Amino acid sequence: MKPYAKYIWLDGRILKWEDAKIHVLTHALHYGTSIFEGIRGYWNGDNLLVFRLEEHIDRMYRSAKILGINIPYTREEVRQAVLETIKANNFREDVYIRPVAFVASQTVTLDIRNLEVSLAVIVFPFGKYLSPNGIKATIVSWRRVHNTMLPVMAKIGGIYVNSVLALVEARSRGFDEALLMDVNGYVVEGSGENIFIVRGGRLFTPPVHESILEGITRDTVIKLSGDVGLRVEEKPITREEVYTADEVFLVGTAAEITPVVEVDGRTIGTGKPGPITTKIAELYSNVVRGKVEKYLNWITPVY
Numbered sequence: 001m002k003p004y005a006k007y008i009w010l011d012g013r014i015l016k017w018e019d020a021k022i023h024v025l026t027h028a029l030h031y032g033t034s035i036f037e038g039i040r041g042y043w044n045g046d047n048l049l050v051f052r053l054e055e056h057i058d059r060m061y062r063s064a065k066i067l068g069i070n071i072p073y074t075r076e077e078v079r080q081a082v083l084e085t086i087k088a089n090n091f092r093e094d095v096y097i098r099p100v101a102f103v104a105s106q107t108v109t110l111d112i113r114n115l116e117v118s119l120a121v122i123v124f125p126f127g128k129y130l131s132p133n134g135i136k137a138t139i140v141s142w143r144r145v146h147n148t149m150l151p152v153m154a155k156i157g158g159i160y161v162n163s164v165l166a167l168v169e170a171r172s173r174g175f176d177e178a179l180l181m182d183v184n185g186y187v188v189e190g191s192g193e194n195i196f197i198v199r200g201g202r203l204f205t206p207p208v209h210e211s212i213l214e215g216i217t218r219d220t221v222i223k224l225s226g227d228v229g230l231r232v233e234e235k236p237i238t239r240e241e242v243y244t245a246d247e248v249f250l251v252g253t254a255a256e257i258t259p260v261v262e263v264d265g266r267t268i269g270t271g272k273p274g275p276i277t278t279k280i281a282e283l284y285s286n287v288v289r290g291k292v293e294k295y296l297n298w299i300t301p302v303y
């Protein structure tokens with residue numbers, strides 16, 4: 001397999017891609033005991049701008065606390081590791097940044113309290129994750145894990161089997177993305193995104209206590225909504241509200257702002273990206289590339 005990058009940061013060292021290896025008895029490989037982040041860096045022609053790096057690092061530490069592992073580096077060391085990894089590879093294009101902290105001890109015990117934790121940072125070139133012109137989604141049979149069963153507010157590796165099963169079901173049925181209901185039948189998330197709907201000129205998204213990841217892009221859209229003359233209302237969303245929405249869009253670091261133009265064969269609105277979705281997507285694209293003065297505090301330039 002062709003490496004996606006020359007260098008990777010692992011436990012304080014910049015290693016060549018082919019040398020960044022772990023043992024097959026690594027705890028996280030067996031039990032999903034890792035926490036990770038997905039962060040984007042945008043090339044704006046003369047610098048690479050990491051978007052909301054601080055918020056992602058903060059969530060990493062929240063995820064670690066929820067799982068009960070200790071990241072053996074300070075926030076500043078993690079921040080520097082991200083910037084160093086990008087610089088070591090001298091990336092001058094859009095990139096995806098994947099920090100992952102994982103239980104590294106070679107043991108099969110389930111008691112992780114005194115086990116070692118490693119940190120890796122992998123960065124690679126990354127373009128569009130889903131089509132910005134609109135995707136077709138389906139509500140899958142796998143439910144979103146309820147937060148009384150697994151702490152879905154944390155980005156824990158093992159929980160992503162839920163997302164894998166959902167996306168594979170959707171794709172094998174010819175759809176681009178999965179929408180998941182929670183145990184109560186509300187539509188709560190995509191396999192890797194938060195969901196927003198527009199109905200009657202109002203913008204809705206499920207509340208954080210509805211078994212969703214506390215998305216940073218979700219937070220960005222909530223903060224940007226005022227700029228497009230709307231206020232986001234947080235409420236559980238039913239299947240029927242999705243089907244009869246004027247607009248539906250999915251948001252995430254990878255997905256950015258992705259319009260959903262069809263759900264289970266029902267056309268959403270005109271079947272094209274709606275006006276509010278388009279306005280938010282355009283504003284988001286300008287914000288992440290450092291073109292909107294008032295949001296420059298969300299940008300970390302690399303070079």
Ligand SMILES: CCC[C@H](NCc1c(COP(=O)(O)O)cnc(C)c1O)C(=O)O
Pocket residue numbers: 037038039163189190191192193194212213214215216217218251252253254255
């Ligand atoms: C495979 C996971 C990819 C990852 N998904 C992010 C993600 C989001 C959106 O969160 P944020 O806006 O903070 O990114 C919501 N919900 C889930 C289940 C996610 O995996 C991403 O990088 O977008």
